[in-house]
Amino acid sequence: MKDGQATRRRLLDAAAAEFAAYGIAGARVDRIAATAKANKAQLYAYFGDKDRLFDTVFQEHAGDLVNAVPMTARDLPGYAVGIYDACLAKPDLVRLATWARLERRPAGDLVTTMAEETGQKLSAIADAQRDGHIDPALAPADVLAMVSMMALTWSPASLFYAATPADPETDHQRRREALAEMVRRGFCPADPHGVATVSGTATPPRPTIP
Template identity: 60%
Template sequence: MRDAGATRRRLLEAATAEFAAHGIAGARVDRIAAAARSNKAQMYGFFGSKDGLFDAVLAEHFELIVDAAPLDGADLPGYAVALYDAYLAHPEVVRLATWSRLERHPVGDLFADGVDHGAPKVAVVAAAQRDGHVDPALDPGDVLSLVVGMATTWSPASILLAAGPDEAAAVHDRRREALAAAVRRAVTTGS
């Protein structure tokens, strides 16, 4: 029963759910401690503060946020569809990122910690342009942004319509096809 690592993990898990649901300002540390079957004192021992806990949660999901799907420069439509499915399966990841955007980083890169985390992906797109897969007239960074933008069209942070698991499979399939076709035509070359 006495296992600091497991307790820490339970706290992070509970904090993920709480922050994803209510954001930083709306999250309640008591709820997190209770949901994790622990207590606030331990929480503060591990993470220092409410903000520190959010940092830890975000760091844990960092890879899932920026690499929700593997990027293949030769198959950007497939990448977009994979992102659509990832956001559908894990809406909490998108919500966490969006809370961070709204409550922490109103402009610029979401992860503005000195390291340009998008650089490798931009390089992949640039390579795909050299290989004739992607329109070379476009800025590779813009291509990446646009593809992700299209994939987030029905995400839990969308303005118009957020997709949910309750919708018919046919609706999801229709969106996947429209998304793949749109990405293909928008940024890839005929080849």
């Protein structure tokens, strides 16, 4: 890798860590440059300003965010658990996305450059609905949104409890099992007796809420 390319790469990596920790407003270009063993003049030459640097970083990681877990529409519980584990492995992706939502796109789609990938997920959900694996009464986009947010319950964006790899494995396993069960109950078709089924297996009847 040429010196210029190596410097640009170091700046992007340092900026990703800085933005994940502090957001756009709190990030400091002098810290980014120092971490990258570069100078602010080089940062500005490559990226223009801090806002455009954030956009470049987020764009680079958008694919990692959208494709962190392969879509398995016929196994939504497994897909949700995969997102839980991805949040443990790459918490900075969630933090970057949270800052992007707060400081860049407060409404509408968060990632606007991955329409093809999102469309493939929605098509997979629609196919699974036709095959009886997912409740067909729900819009595929709503299924994807709700399953994803359920999987983020313990992520760095959590308003309740943010899990880390340092948590006891028994806690992680309890959360994985609870998440899988709730996704199974919430999105799998129910037979006339109220028993949710997934690929021939059954879960307890859904509770009746007064």
